[in-house]
Amino acid sequence: MARRKSARIAAQEPKLPNPYGPHNGDSDDAAGLMSASQPSSPDSASSASDPDPEPRPAKRRKVTKHTPNTTTRSPTKYSKSNSLLLVQSIFTSAPHDGRALPLRPHPPSYHQPLLLSSPSAQASLLRWFQKEQTTRLMPWRKPFLTNPSRADLSRRAYEVWISEIMLQQTRVATVIAYWNKWMTKWPTIEDLAQATEEEVVNMWTGLGYYSRARRIHAGAQKVVTEMQGLLPDTVEGLMKHVPGVGRYTAGAISAIVFGEAEPMVDGNVMRVLSRQMGLMGDVKGDKRVVDVLWEAADRLVKVVAEADGEEGEKPGLWGQALMELGSTICTPKPQCGKCPVTESCMAYAEGLALASGLKQAVPDIEDGIACVLCELVEEDAMEASSQATEKKGRQQTSKFFEAFQASSMKEKDVASRTPLSQELNTIISHAQRFPLKKPKKQVREEEALVCAIRRVSDGQYLISRRPGKGLLAGLWEFPSYILPASNDSTTKSRKKQALDYASGLVESTDGYRGELGTVPWLFSHLRLAMHVQLFELDDSDRSLRTLPLESNYRWVSSDEIESESMGTGMKKCWSLIKATRE
Numbered sequence: 001m002a003r004r005k006s007a008r009i010a011a012q013e014p015k016l017p018n019p020y021g022p023h024n025g026d027s028d029d030a031a032g033l034m035s036a037s038q039p040s041s042p043d044s045a046s047s048a049s050d051p052d053p054e055p056r057p058a059k060r061r062k063v064t065k066h067t068p069n070t071t072t073r074s075p076t077k078y079s080k081s082n083s084l085l086l087v088q089s090i091f092t093s094a095p096h097d098g099r100a101l102p103l104r105p106h107p108p109s110y111h112q113p114l115l116l117s118s119p120s121a122q123a124s125l126l127r128w129f130q131k132e133q134t135t136r137l138m139p140w141r142k143p144f145l146t147n148p149s150r151a152d153l154s155r156r157a158y159e160v161w162i163s164e165i166m167l168q169q170t171r172v173a174t175v176i177a178y179w180n181k182w183m184t185k186w187p188t189i190e191d192l193a194q195a196t197e198e199e200v201v202n203m204w205t206g207l208g209y210y211s212r213a214r215r216i217h218a219g220a221q222k223v224v225t226e227m228q229g230l231l232p233d234t235v236e237g238l239m240k241h242v243p244g245v246g247r248y249t250a251g252a253i254s255a256i257v258f259g260e261a262e263p264m265v266d267g268n269v270m271r272v273l274s275r276q277m278g279l280m281g282d283v284k285g286d287k288r289v290v291d292v293l294w295e296a297a298d299r300l301v302k303v304v305a306e307a308d309g310e311e312g313e314k315p316g317l318w319g320q321a322l323m324e325l326g327s328t329i330c331t332p333k334p335q336c337g338k339c340p341v342t343e344s345c346m347a348y349a350e351g352l353a354l355a356s357g358l359k360q361a362v363p364d365i366e367d368g369i370a371c372v373l374c375e376l377v378e379e380d381a382m383e384a385s386s387q388a389t390e391k392k393g394r395q396q397t398s399k400f401f402e403a404f405q406a407s408s409m410k411e412k413d414v415a416s417r418t419p420l421s422q423e424l425n426t427i428i429s430h431a432q433r434f435p436l437k438k439p440k441k442q443v444r445e446e447e448a449l450v451c452a453i454r455r456v457s458d459g460q461y462l463i464s465r466r467p468g469k470g471l472l473a474g475l476w477e478f479p480s481y482i483l484p485a486s487n488d489s490t491t492k493s494r495k496k497q498a499l500d501y502a503s504g505l506v507e508s509t510d511g512y513r514g515e516l517g518t519v520p521w522l523f524s525h526l527r528l529a530m531h532v533q534l535f536e537l538d539d540s541d542r543s544l545r546t547l548p549l550e551s552n553y554r555w556v557s558s559d560e561i562e563s564e565s566m567g568t569g570m571k572k573c574w575s576l577i578k579a580t581r582e
């Protein structure tokens with residue numbers, strides 16, 4: 001299905017040639033990699049908006065007896081042809097009834113999303129989102145533009161683009177204030193293109209990952225000079241021509257703004273689809289799992305868009321509905337009792353069957369192909385979980401419920417009734433197992449000296465610019481030095497190291513005033529302790545104007561520091577310095 005941007009611009013507007021060629025309406029390549037702009041860690045992205053802690057992974061065992069010789073559980077050894085076979089097995093088999101017991105091991109077709117063949121579940125999710133979409137007051141959420149002018153479409157695409165980049169790795173509540181401030185300063189993409197990179201990075205201070213700000217700025221200049229201010233409407237065009245736009249952001253812009261039937265898969269959507277599909281795979285480390293989830297999202301949005309006719313708001317609403325569900329209901333600890341799509345959820349059906357005490361069925365492994373994406377939960381772990389929840393529930397409920405649960409039940413009876421409260425606990429507990437959680441990597445710990453070198457005569461401070469690549473690239477800071485790893489970091493040892501380091505910057509370090517304190521700062525991969533050292537140099541210091549690496553160093557006033565492009569951790573060091581001097 002091709003939904004053309006040109007058709008969406010009002011007839012009175014001059015039509016410009018589309019430099020990107022026709023949109024290929026075929027499904028995205030299932031073997032495609034995750035986008036560069038997509039949160040590198042889908043779960044960490046989702047955790048920004050999800051208040052509940054990650055549950056502990058269940059005890060698991062690897063099952064090899066059902067795995068054919070031609071396949072292996074190692075992602076790196078899974079051949080492309082087998083990968084395609086796997087996708088085919090999931091999406092082209094006859095739909096299952098969705099009321100299976102926890103079938104482990106199981107065939108790939110077990111993961112075919114029931115949402116695909118359930119118009120009632122699709123409608124239920126959209127209805128729920130129509131009611132919910134205004135509750136979190138996100139200013140970038142606006143009605144779909146029908147028959148817009150070129151200027152309106154340009155502005156709408158710009159608004160969604162900025163919001164999607166800001167939302168990567170950042171909470172919605174934080175982004176709202178930044179987005180409003182940004183749009184007040186640069187209401188159009190042309191305004192942004194005229195700003196300096198310094199201004200843009202400065203505005204970004206506090207959002208982290210500053211390369212995103214630089215790419216947005218470069219992208220705005222490119223879109224204005226080469227595309228007459230209007231972002232491309234297709235995923236391919238956006239990814240190819242706009243710096244910093246990856247598969248997720250491209251899908252969001254294309255669907256929300258231009259009505260294209262394109263998927264948008266962030267960490268929240270990965271969690272929702274893993275549960276809907278009963279897929280207990282590693283969404284961070286197994287590319288095959290990621291591919292299958294993108295394929296499912298792609299098929300779903302196309303099915304929903306088909307039902308909507310030629311062009312409209314459904315693709316954007318659908319993508320946002322899945323994301324909203326993942327960030328408010330289907331959180332790491334889900335609220336299944338409030339979910340609008342329980343009828344199509346495999347994790348829910350499995351949990352309900354588990355809570356009802358139904359025995360595990362013998363799986364039907366078609367053509368000898370077993371699912372190789374899921375880690376298999378040990379039966380005894382599942383039963384233990386179920387029994388633990390039941391026991392807890394029994395303490396809270398009456399004998400009547402106990403008797404009811406003990407009675408013999410058929411699968412269809414289980415599927416069609418509302419769960420009891422203790423059963424809901426089992427369902428939630430079971431759903432929390434999806435997606436598979438791998439142990440988190442340890443965060444590296446480092447210590448740094450941050451040297452505030454102040455010139456007494458005019459009160460100016462020495463600052464330096466970080467290298468153009470790497471952590472906090474290009475930002476300004478007080479001259480800093482990462483301490484070698486050691487177990488004996490003390491105030492005394494740091495004083496010696498600070499004097500050594502500063503002597504490479506200024507000729508005399510007689511003005512050393514001591515350590516003001518330590519500012520802890522946490523990056524995604526690094527815990528940094530910044531020990532702030534103060535130097536006050538008088539004018540007799542001959543070296544003040546003969547610094548090394550001159551272009552990367554400046555003397556600046558306190559007011560200039562306030563408005564300088566510095567990382568948030570360094571700004572906290574500045575607060576400590578100011579507080580000491582007041």
Ligand code: SF4
Binds near residue numbers: 329335341348
């Ligand atoms: S039923 Fe529960 S696990 Fe399934 S999608 Fe809804 S909230 Fe998520």
